[in-house]
Amino acid sequence: MATAREPDVTAEFGGERNVAQLHKISRDFRSDTLTVPTDAQLRAAATATRGDDVYAEDADVCALERRIALLAGKEACLFAASGTMTNQLAIRSHLVQPPHAVLVDARAHVHQYEAGGIALFSQATTHTVSPRGEHMTAEEVEGALQLGSDVHRAPTRLVCLENTLSGIVFPQAEIVKIAALVHAHGIPLHLDGARVWNVAARAADERGLGTGEDALRTVLSDLLAPFDSASLCLSKGLGAPIGSALVGPKKLVDRARWFRKAFGGGWRQAGSLAAMADHAITHHFPRLAGTHALARRLAAGLEDAGYTLAAPVDTNMVFFEPPRGITVDAVGQALAALPDPIAIAGNRCVLHHQTSAAAVDEFVEVARRLVEEAGEVGEGREGREGPERKRAKLGY
Ligand SMILES: Cc1ncc(COP(=O)(O)O)c(C=O)c1O
Structure with a gap:
């Protein structure tokens, strides 16, 4: 018989306010950044080392960086404040001299969502591909590369992929093809792997490897092998309160450390943050497969109630489209009006390791009630408006 999990926050240690916060976010589907640090994480923080990380002298930060580099199969790692920071540091560190394009x-x-950082920090322009399918293909990337000497065009000096995007897993075979293509032209490949932990959890699950350190190292290093660098958020699915890791060759990571200081991101006694992130990798990575199962339960319940899914539910996100006569806003309002409210933002539902199964079931119940109240279920919006509309609504 499965034993019940210890509560993540107790009144004795965390106080009633944080017990209430945990309950609130267990019913909040807006983002996986909303998770609350557990009592166990804060206990780990309390005994963390207290050295100065700008001098690279905090033992727990250094240990976390070594651990993540090993897990990722890369030479080096830099622990920094946010996913935006590790993406922008990577981009800045890869690029040298304008004119250049990503x-x-x-x-x-x-x-789209890093406040124009590529232009601001790297003086680079972006060239974009609007994929015909769910992800960019090597063929589409090839068509968009700027390789010639046409002075009207900034040359491509970096290609960035994102995995997952909208919770969808980027097929590894296509990533390998893109890597071969861009590397043949001497162009590096960066991954925004904010949620690549979710991809790793899915891969470990599918391969029956378990969730231990060896399993994580096997799947993560395979996933990252085609990339020259990757940004791995620790404060999304994994539930660290803050932090993201940049992994790659030592030379690149050393350069990123320099830029981190210049951007004002050098942090001093960061050991407690590293300890909480380290705890999250050990104790929360194993929870991700359960989060994905809960996302599938929500998706199946919504479909059964007459809703359509606007994207495959590969990991922890569910994009839904209500049947005719019901708007996404009406769903949000009905959920918010529950005695114990449920929060969503638009039609993107993001689940995390503290999402409650009860909230998922109540969500489905409300969705079903709306359909019953609206009468006959019509054709879904997706059916009427086609895949172009679906894709336009998907984002990170
Ligand atoms: C795909 C993706 N990349 C990067 C980031 C940036 O992370 P942060 O909020 O830590 O800056 C996010 C944040 O939501 C994200 O979803």
């Missing part, structure tokens, strides 16, 4: 998926976080 090739990205038009929906990519580095392009």
Whole structure:
């Protein structure tokens, strides 16, 4: 018989306010960044080392960086404040001298949601691909590379992929093809792997490897092998309160460490943050397969109630389209009006390791009730408006 999990937050250690916060976010589907640090994470923080990381003298930060580099199969790692920071540090460190361009998926976080960082920090332009399918293909990348000497065009000096994007797993075979293509032209490949832990969890699950350190190293290093660098968020699916890791060759990571200082991101006694992130890798990575199962349960429940899915549910995100007569806003309002409210933002539902199964079931119940109230279920929006509309609504 499965034993019940210890509560992540107790009144004795975390206080009633944080017990209430944990309950609230267990019903919040807006993002996987909303997870609360557990009592165990904070205990680990309390005994963390207290050296100065700008001098690279904090033992726990150094140990975390060594651990992640090993897991990723890369030479070096830099622990920094956010996914935006590790993406932008990577991009800045790869690029040398304008004119230059970064090739990205038009929906990519580095392009759309990092406050114009590529232009600001790297003086680079972005060239975008709007994929015909769910992800960019090697053929599409090839068509968009700027390789010639036409002075009107900034040359491609970096290609960035994102895995997952909209919770969808990027097929590894296509990544390998893209890597071979860009490397043949001497162009490096960076991964925004904010949620690549979810891909790793899925791969470990499918391969029956378990969730231990060896399994994680096997799947993560395979996933990252085609990339020259990768940014791995620790504060999304894994549930660290803060932090992201940049992995790659030592020379690149050393350069990124320099830029991190210049960007004002050098942090001093960061050991407690490293300890919480380290705890998250050990104790929360094994929870991700359960999070994915819960996402599938939500998706199946919604489909059964007459909703359509706007994207495959590969990991922890569910994009839904209501049947005719029901709007996404109406679903959000009905969930928010529950005595114990459930929060969503638009039609993107993101699950995390503290999402409760009860919230998933209540969500489905509300969705079903709306359909019953609306009468006959019509044709889904997706059916009427086609895949172009679906894709336009998908984002990171
Ligand atoms: C795909 C992706 N990349 C990067 C980031 C940036 O992470 P952060 O919020 O830590 O800057 C996010 C954040 O949501 C993301 O979803």
